[in-house]
Amino acid sequence: MSDFARPNDSSRPDARPLYAQVESILNGxxxxxxxxxxxxxxxxxxxxQELGVSHGTVRKALDALERRHLIERRQGKxxxxxxxxxxxxxxxxxxxxxxxxxxxxxxxxxxxLDTVPAGEAASQVLQLAAGxxxxxxxxxxxxxxxxxxxxxxxxxxxVFPDFEVPLNGQLTDELYVMYQRRYGVTVVRSEEVLRAxxxxxxxxxxxxxxxxxxxxxxxxxxxxxxGRIVEWRSSWxxxxxxxxxxxxx
Amino acid sequence: MSDFARPNDSSRPDARPLYAQVESILNGxxxxxxxxxxxxxxxxxxxxQELGVSHGTVRKALDALERRHLIERRQGKxxxxxxxxxxxxxxxxxxxxxxxxxxxxxxxxxxxLDTVPAGEAASQVLQLAAGxxxxxxxxxxxxxxxxxxxxxxxxxxxVFPDFEVPLNGQLTDELYVMYQRRYGVTVVRSEEVLRAxxxxxxxxxxxxxxxxxxxxxxxxxxxxxxGRIVEWRSSWxxxxxxxxxxxxx
DNA sequence: AAGTGGTCTAGACCACCGT
DNA sequence: CGGTGGTCTAGACCACTTT
Numbered sequence: 001m002s003d004f005a006r007p008n009d010s011s012r013p014d015a016r017p018l019y020a021q022v023e024s025i026l027n028g029x030x031x032x033x034x035x036x037x038x039x040x041x042x043x044x045x046x047x048x049q050e051l052g053v054s055h056g057t058v059r060k061a062l063d064a065l066e067r068r069h070l071i072e073r074r075q076g077k078x079x080x081x082x083x084x085x086x087x088x089x090x091x092x093x094x095x096x097x098x099x100x101x102x103x104x105x106x107x108x109x110x111x112x113l114d115t116v117p118a119g120e121a122a123s124q125v126l127q128l129a130a131g132x133x134x135x136x137x138x139x140x141x142x143x144x145x146x147x148x149x150x151x152x153x154x155x156x157x158x159v160f161p162d163f164e165v166p167l168n169g170q171l172t173d174e175l176y177v178m179y180q181r182r183y184g185v186t187v188v189r190s191e192e193v194l195r196a197x198x199x200x201x202x203x204x205x206x207x208x209x210x211x212x213x214x215x216x217x218x219x220x221x222x223x224x225x226x227g228r229i230v231e232w233r234s235s236w237x238x239x240x241x242x243x244x245x246x247x248x249x
Numbered sequence: 250m251s252d253f254a255r256p257n258d259s260s261r262p263d264a265r266p267l268y269a270q271v272e273s274i275l276n277g278x279x280x281x282x283x284x285x286x287x288x289x290x291x292x293x294x295x296x297x298q299e300l301g302v303s304h305g306t307v308r309k310a311l312d313a314l315e316r317r318h319l320i321e322r323r324q325g326k327x328x329x330x331x332x333x334x335x336x337x338x339x340x341x342x343x344x345x346x347x348x349x350x351x352x353x354x355x356x357x358x359x360x361x362l363d364t365v366p367a368g369e370a371a372s373q374v375l376q377l378a379a380g381x382x383x384x385x386x387x388x389x390x391x392x393x394x395x396x397x398x399x400x401x402x403x404x405x406x407x408v409f410p411d412f413e414v415p416l417n418g419q420l421t422d423e424l425y426v427m428y429q430r431r432y433g434v435t436v437v438r439s440e441e442v443l444r445a446x447x448x449x450x451x452x453x454x455x456x457x458x459x460x461x462x463x464x465x466x467x468x469x470x471x472x473x474x475x476g477r478i479v480e481w482r483s484s485w486x487x488x489x490x491x492x493x494x495x496x497x498x
Numbered sequence: 499a500a501g502t503g504g505t506c507t508a509g510a511c512c513a514c515c516g517t
Numbered sequence: 518c519g520g521t522g523g524t525c526t527a528g529a530c531c532a533c534t535t536t
Contacts, residue, residue, distance in 0.1 A: 017505060043521060054507045059523085068498070075522045076514035093497055097442075189498040193346075195488035196445035196463035214445035214463035239444035246495050248342055249317070249438040266524060292502060303526045308504085324503045325533035 018053055022061035025051070030070055030081055031226035033184040041071065041079040068188060070225060084186060089174035093190055095245045096149070096237065104242065106141040106148070108171045111206075113137050113164075115157065122154050125221060125232045133157035137165065137175075140206065147207050148242055151235035159185060159230050175231075185230055189223040194244065199236075207238050216244055267302055271310035274300070279319055279330055280475035282433040290320065290328040317437060319474060333435060338423035342439055344494045345398065345486065353491065355390040355397070357420045360455075362386050362413075364406065371403050374470060374481045382406035386414065386424075389455065396456050397491055400484035408434060408479050424480075434479055438472040443493070448485075456487050465493055 015021070026047075029035045042050065048058045062079060065071045069088065073079045091103050098104045117131045126134070134154050141149040153175065155163065160183055165171065179185040198212040207215075216237040224230045237244065264270070275296075278284045291299065297307045311328060314320045318337065322328045340352050347353045366380045375383070383403050390398040402424065404412065409432055414420065428434040447461040456464075465486040473479045486493065 019505080045521095056508085057506060060505095062522095073522060074515085076516075076520080078521060095495075095497070101442075189496070192495045192497070193350075194443065194465060194493040194495065196465040196486075197488070198463050212461075214447050216443060216445040216465070237445075239446070244443040246344075246441045246443065247438070248344070248441070268524080294502095305527085306525060309524095311503095322503060323534085325501080325535075327502060 019057050019060040019064075022047075022051055022053060022057060023064050026061060026065060027070065027225060030065075030186070031224070035081050036184060037081050037083045037180055037186070039081045041081070043078065070186070070188065082186075084174075084177050084180040086174050086177055089176040089187075093176060093187065097243050097245050098143070099241060099243065101243075101245070104143055106143050108139050108141045109169065110165050110167050110171055111138040111140055113167065116154075118154075118156075122232060126154065126156055126229055128156055128158075135160065135163045137163075139171070143241065146241070148238045148240075149235060150203065150206055151233055153231055153233040155231045159183065159228070179224075179230065186225040187222055187230070188225050190220050191222075192218050192220045194218050203236055207236070209238055209240075213238065215239070218244075268306050268309040268313075271300055271302060271306060272313050275310060275314060276319065276474060279314075279435070280473070284330050285433060286330050286332045286429055286435070288330045290330070292327065319435070319437065331435075333423075333426050333429040335423050335426055338425040338436075342425060342436065346492050346494050347392070348490060348492065350492075350494070353392055355392050357388050357390045358418065359414050359416050359420055360387040360389055362416065365403075367403075367405075371481060375403065375405055375478055377405055377407075384409065384412045386412075388420070392490065395490070397487045397489075398484060399452065399455055400482055402480055402482040404480045408432065408477065428473075428479065435474040436471055436479070437474050439469050440471075441467050441469045443467050452485055456485070458487055458489075462487065462489075464488070467493075 026041075035041065041047070044055055044058050044062070048055050051058065062071065062073065066073060069082055071079055072082045096104060114136045116134055116136050118126065118128050118134050120130065122128070122134060123130045123132060128134070134156055137153045137155070139151050139153070140147050141151075157163070160179070165178075173181075176187045179187060195217050196214050197217045199207065199209055199215050201211050203209075203215065204211040204213065207213075216239050218233075218235040218237065220231075220233040220235070221229055222231045222233070275290075284290065290296070293304055293307050293311070297304045300307065311320065311322065315322060318331055320328055321331045345353060363385045365383055365385050367375065367377050367383045369379065371377070371383060372379045372381060377383070383405055386402045386404070388400050388402070389396050390400075406412070409428070414427075422430075425436045428436060444466050445463050446466045448456065448458055448464050450460050452458075452464065453460040453462065456462075465488050467482075467484040467486065469480075469482040469484070470478055471480045471482070
């Protein structure tokens with residue numbers, strides 16, 4: 001099958017480069033779950049033949065998918081659909097460090113999980129119909145018995161049907177690992193908006209700090225490999241013992 | 250000149266791939282100022298011949314330099330050493346947005362510029378000998394007459410000799426644009442550590458807010474293309490009308 | 499028309515992994 | 518040893534810009 005729109009094909013003059021089309025095709029197979037996490041892709045020569053393009057073009061597409069962390073390549077073994085690792089979920093998508101700059105290994109406890117109809121804000125952020133069903137999960141992270149961060153995550157029920165999580169016990173898996181393992185949803189992007197705000201009485205009680213203590217408030221939207229917004233999250237961080245780290249390059 | 254360490258050269262078995270060596274060579278010429286901002290690089294065939302490698306290898310090295318924003322390529326015209334644009338300085342390296350998410354176009358005023366010997370903290374962060382001379386610049390950014398962010402930047406005098414800036418007038422150029430235009434220092438990376446903190450009396454006075462108002466405090470280190478740390482900066486942001494935005498992917 | 503960067507191909511060889 | 522990904526080359530052709 002080599003029915004690509006060649007860039008030099010006069011009948012479709014605006015076609016994207018071949019390698020970009022190949023990237024989209026492979027991205028689609030991964031996002032659709034056709035190739036699940038851990039799956040071994042066909043070898044590069046096989047892909048080249050199947051798609052009717054050269055080895056070099058396949059490699060250029062795979063290079064891009066690798067940069068986006070959708071695949072992993074192991075020399076001598078093959079190319080695999082990337083699994084959402086706890087490492088990446090916790091360190092890349094949760095840029096919170098302790099005062100020494102080390103990645104913190106907190107305990108996370110689920111406080112509550114509710115099914116709620118999407119309000120105006122949630123339906124707009126998550127691009128849902130008003131009143132669509134969502135889950136709302138509240139988690140509290142602690143370090144050495146001291147709570148330091150609360151978050152409240154809202155997820156469309158349509159994306160995560162029958163979502164469940166043990167309450168009031170320590171959570172073993174990161175949320176993004178669950179998304180992928182249980183629902184085949186691979187997180188590829190988060191956009192976070194930060195501000196400083198004093199602790200409300202409720203937050204002060206949960207985080208065991210004085211009312212009005214300055215907190216770092218984060219509001220996050222998260223996209224999956226298919227380009228859908230799959231969660232909306234607010235977090236409140238007590239920055240007396242922790243920091244938020246951002247690298248720009 | 251093709252005296253590279255080939256990966257398959259038995260005398261230097263641990264050599265890096267050719268394209269990585271080419272990238273380092275070109276990066277070095279840019280970082281050393283041999284090829285200044287705006288300079289037109291030799292064409293790809295010329296580079297390939299000069300370095301004794303193939304077109305494809307040169308292109309792979311240039312691809313990497315382009316991703317790092319060190320060069321810009323214009324089809325039909327050539328490849329140029331990237332100028333630090335006000336755009337990039339203000340939007341990429343200053344991820345502050347207004348409440349609508351738009352990049353804000355603030356006015357910046359220099360409050361003070363002092364020459365100070367590096368204290369313990371500064372000399373450690375900037376990797377300087379204790380007591381080495383540094384400049385300390387304080388700037389205040391405002392939007393529609395209302396101040397919202399103060400920053401205090403410390404720079405090694407050895408990197409920026411005779412640094413000058415007009416005081417108490419509006420600054421026309423971003424700092425990173427000055428670094429490059431006046432000193433050939435190209436900023437490629439910043440690492441920022443964030444926390445929330447209440448406004449001190451001094452900050453409250455400068456930002457015209459109530460004492461104790463929660464502020465977003467940023468501490469930044471910045472690297473240039475040669476791998477040197479070229480500044481240390483602390484910033485205090487009033488988040489009532491502005492936000493800090495971070496994209497993870 | 500000539501020169502630039504951008505795409506695509508075909509093929510050789512290397513490095514690594516398993517049998 | 519054969520199969521995998523990784524590197525490197527040589528060359529053709531396209532798209533864009535300037536002369």
